Amino acid sequence: MPIPEDERMNDERLNGERSDHEGIDDLRIADQPVNDPPIDKKFEAHLKQFRPVAPQPLPVDSHVHAPRRWLVLAAWAAIAATVVVAVAVFTFHPRLSRIAPPVENTAIADQLAKSQSLTLRSANALLATAPSFKDALDGIAFPPKPAPLPADKHSALAELSKEKTKL
Amino acid sequence: MHPDRIDATEIESLYRRHGAALLLFATAITGERSRAQDALHQVFLKLILDGNLRHALDKKAYLFACVRNAALNEAKVLNRHTPLDPDSARFNSAWFAPPDRDYAAEHNLRHALAVLPDDQRAVIVLHIWGDLTFAQIADLLEISANTAASRYRYALAKLRETMLPAPNDEENPCANSRG
Numbered sequence: 001m002p003i004p005e006d007e008r009m010n011d012e013r014l015n016g017e018r019s020d021h022e023g024i025d026d027l028r029i030a031d032q033p034v035n036d037p038p039i040d041k042k043f044e045a046h047l048k049q050f051r052p053v054a055p056q057p058l059p060v061d062s063h064v065h066a067p068r069r070w071l072v073l074a075a076w077a078a079i080a081a082t083v084v085v086a087v088a089v090f091t092f093h094p095r096l097s098r099i100a101p102p103v104e105n106t107a108i109a110d111q112l113a114k115s116q117s118l119t120l121r122s123a124n125a126l127l128a129t130a131p132s133f134k135d136a137l138d139g140i141a142f143p144p145k146p147a148p149l150p151a152d153k154h155s156a157l158a159e160l161s162k163e164k165t166k167l
Numbered sequence: 168m169h170p171d172r173i174d175a176t177e178i179e180s181l182y183r184r185h186g187a188a189l190l191l192f193a194t195a196i197t198g199e200r201s202r203a204q205d206a207l208h209q210v211f212l213k214l215i216l217d218g219n220l221r222h223a224l225d226k227k228a229y230l231f232a233c234v235r236n237a238a239l240n241e242a243k244v245l246n247r248h249t250p251l252d253p254d255s256a257r258f259n260s261a262w263f264a265p266p267d268r269d270y271a272a273e274h275n276l277r278h279a280l281a282v283l284p285d286d287q288r289a290v291i292v293l294h295i296w297g298d299l300t301f302a303q304i305a306d307l308l309e310i311s312a313n314t315a316a317s318r319y320r321y322a323l324a325k326l327r328e329t330m331l332p333a334p335n336d337e338e339n340p341c342a343n344s345r346g
Contacts, residue, residue: 036320039323040323048295049266050266052262054190055186055190058211
């Protein structure tokens with residue numbers, strides 16, 4: 001059953017909806033005075049075929065996205081700063097730098113100080129006393145560790161190696 | 168964010184939906200598309216920055232009211248509220264995308280709109296291209312709905328008269344040369 005026109009008008013108004021015939025309904029709301037010219041619906045439809053020109057885009061993109069762009073720049077700056085700091089730390093930190101640290105220097109020096117120097121005399125003695133030639137060579141290559149120094153004595157070479165040298 | 172504020176995405180959506188009709192309405196007031204465009208941007212940028220649009224019961228009608236105020240204010244500030252002159256150079260930019268690329272018809276329509284009285288031009292633009300009801304137009308222009316409807320009828324008749332040849336002229340092209 002079709003809805004009576006008055007009811008449809010009321011429904012549309014209550015629902016805030018709009019029909020194709022709203023123009024007509026509007027005109028019925030505002031009673032047409034006798035002297036007013038009639039509505040030419042065809043001409044109205046003809047006019048509606050003309051579409052208003054679209055406006056230029058709202059200059060809002062840069063505005064809205066500015067904070068995001070700022071964040072990206074800030075992130076890149078933070079990454080760059082981190083890289084610079086890391087490089088600086090690796091370059092100048094004494095433990096991480098390539099310059100031989102004093103601890104390692106001391107260890108090597110201790111080893112050197114504790115090892116006996118190889119001389120012709122000691123080599124001849126080893127060859128003479130060793131049961132075989134192989135044992136003599138092993139004795140030259142891996143000399144027995146000398147007895148450690150007493151606690152109150154230090155090797156001069158080890159003491160010298162503790163000095164920090166700047167290159 | 169303030170609960171009454173609407174976000175930029177929603178405002179951009181309103182701009183896309185109603186921007187063309189709003190621009191036309193502003194152009195119908197200022198007569199110059201560049202000034203109308205400025206007024207339109209001014210309204211929407213203000214809405215994005217600090218706009219409280221949620222309190223508006225009828226957002227579309229509210230936008231038309233804002234654009235009207237912006238266009239009128241700009242004209243007042245610049246002291247350039249002059250009647251539209253369809254023969255002036257600033258009147259050259261198109262207001263419409265015509266059907267079938269009939270640019271002569273577009274010029275014809277623009278010219279016919281320009282020679283209408285301001286109040287009639289506003290009503291016809293708001294009703295035909297703005298899709299506003301006479302009740303909405305009445306609220307916007309602070310007139311009665313009857314007045315809005317009456318202005319619409321007169322404006323439509325004048326437009327028709329200006330744009331289309333009279334039926335007698337079509338049937339008898341020599342009708343005007345009689346006598």
